[in-house]
Amino acid sequence: MAGAGPDADDPSPWVARWLPEAAAMAGRGRLLDFACGRGRHTRLASxxxxxxxxxxxxxxxxxxxxxxxxxxxxTDLEAGAWEWGAERFAVIVITRYLFRPRLDLLLARLADGGCLIYETFAQGHGRYGRPSRPAHLLAADELFAAARRAALRVCAFEQGMLEAPRPAVIQRMVAWRSTRPQRLR
Incomplete structure (x- = not known):
């Protein structure tokens, strides 16, 4: 996947870059690593x-x-009712995963002051490998639009081609839920 280090267990550079910023801005409340796989980002969070x-x-x-x-x-991330109650998370990390019917629900689980770090495949990626089905590929600006629908403040958004470690077409975003003005540096 785009964003993975040379080893598939290495954290995404995107997540590694933004997780310390999330700690500074959102504090160290509970983090949700959704579709965590083998846990490369859970390990980093720990x-x-x-x-x-x-x-x-x-x-x-x-x-x-x-x-x-x-x-x-x-758990089955795609079937049945949301089973994690009303808990809100200080940070939500999602990489290499897209299931549109859960997207708005996931964004709603972000606490006030919380940070969303998201990186996944986008349209055009199919020519480089899996996933290739449109259901698993973001359309242009789709992640940005979802954040705006959820009233999140987007502070970083990129979409396009990554060459290394393997060619991939991706979208990635960092967004905050806040009713306060954003702190600038």
Whole structure:
């Protein structure tokens, strides 16, 4: 995937870049790593001192329960009702995953002052590999539009072609939920 380091277990450079910023702005409330896979971002969050909820359908994610502050669960991310109550998260990390029927619900789970860090594949990626079905590829500006619908403040948005470590077409975004003016540096 675009954004992965040389090793598939390395955190995405996009997430690694923005997670410390999220800690500075949103604090260290609980982080949700949605569709966490083997937990490359959950591990990074744990190292940064976050308490984290890691969700994936693959039972391999349960190994993440050994990390300090991590609760990992296996679940079908796409079927049935939302089963995580009304909890709101200080940070939500989503990479390499898109399921549009859950997108607005996920964005609504972001706490006031919270940060969304999202990176996934976009239209045009199919020529380089999987995923290639339109249901799994973002349309131009789609992530930005979803953030605006959810009244999030977008502070970073990119879409286009990455050459390394493998060619990929992606969209990635960092957005905040805040009723206060954004702090500038």
């Amino acid at each position: 190292e940064c001192g976050y308490a984290a909820l890691a969700l994936d359908r693959d039972p391999a994610c349960l190994a993440l329960n050994q990390l300090p502050g991590v609760e990992a669960r296996t």
